[in-house]
Amino acid sequence: MTDARFTVLASDRSPSPSSDLGFGIDIGGSGVKGAIVDLRTGQFVGERHRIATPQPATPAAVADTVAEIVEHFGWTGPVGLTVPGVVRQQIMRSAANIDESWKGTDLYALFSDRLGGRRVTVLNDADAAGIAEYRFGSGVGDAEGTVILLTFGTGIGSALLYNGTLVPNTELGHLEIDGKEAEHRASAKVREDHGWSLEKWSKKVSKVLRHYEAIFSPTLFIAGGGISRKADQWIPLLTNQTPVVAAELRNTAGIVGAAIAVDEGLSF
Missing domain, CATH: 3.30.420.40 (ATPase, nucleotide binding domain)
Structure with missing residues (x-):
């Protein structure tokens, strides 16, 4: 099935990347959630996918979960991510409801390396929600x-x-x-x-x-x-x-804001 914006592959539930689409992942204390986002409307393309946050929620374990979600959709483009903590210069400066080992983690290196070197943007979860609500809510x-x-x-x-x-x-x-x-x-x-x-x-x-x-x-x-x-x-x-x-937008805001952030090359 095709339209002017994307192609849905028979083996995947997701469209391939286009200029109208973005991908966001919201990392929380209980779940890691991801979805493809229509950047023109702020709506999900298809259903979100959720995996329980690994315990202990170490950076390496969560990065593996993130990769699993990206692979679930067959997504090949940039990925925006939220984390429950302060992010400055892509370094995690605090950790809320997540393992203490996150403090000091180079978030860009962690996720970009685990996702094969692709471009990522990581930001605070509330900041992502604010971007999404301001834009679409x-x-x-x-x-x-x-x-x-x-x-x-x-x-x-x-x-x-x-x-x-x-x-x-x-x-x-x-x-x-x-x-x-x-x-x-x-x-x-x-x-x-x-x-x-x-x-x-x-x-x-x-x-x-x-x-x-x-x-x-x-x-x-x-x-x-x-x-x-x-x-x-x-x-x-x-x-x-x-x-x-x-x-x-409620529980979709983090994913939408993360997708906007990486699409627009925002830096945190």
């Missing part, structure tokens, strides 16, 4: 000024974009508010651990957002993470001034 139409995406989960991940340009590795969840880190006040995990109602939790989130407002004067907050599925129940309860909208 809730950030569309709000391109001017500062937009902050926050992922509420085990912690609070963040992506800060100014007029569409990413300021990487912001880690806003670690900002202290009255002596306590923001993510220790208002992450989804904290809510679950304390058994708070959405109403009580929204007060904690409002305090965090007001702190961010005082520092960054954003034009928009985008709320992501699993709890964004209940956004209609808690976003209206927020008392901060800046508009807050729910993320639209």
Whole structure:
């Protein structure tokens, strides 16, 4: 079966690379997920493929899993990847929910070598989600000024974009508010651990957002993470001034953002 953009091979589930397609892989603490992405729409071409994160999640073991996902699709082009940590000059500077041996790892060398020398780009998972949401999701139409995406989960991940340009590795969840880190006040995990109602939790989130407002004067907050599925129940309860909208791409955002990053040759 063919169309103007790609050819689907009988032995593969995937199209061969074209200028309209990219490939992204999202590395998490529990799963490594990959998909081919239509770069014009931000939609997956076919289904994503997921493999459980190996334990222990060492760089070598995860690189093997990444290669398995790439081979699953028969993908031969560049690959974008996300990791749960700070990435600076393609070196892993921190490790969250992944093996400590990642710290100091040369990510480009690790993945490029394992994938036969092909071009790769590696970036923080929240940064990738921010790029994708800004391009194809809730950030569309709000391109001017500062937009902050926050992922509420085990912690609070963040992506800060100014007029569409990413300021990487912001880690806003670690900002202290009255002596306590923001993510220790208002992450989804904290809510679950304390058994708070959405109403009580929204007060904690409002305090965090007001702190961010005082520092960054954003034009928009985008709320992501699993709890964004209940956004209609808690976003209206927020008392901060800046508009807050729910993320639209949700669990596809990391893969989409990674594919955009490597396609556009972004450097981190």
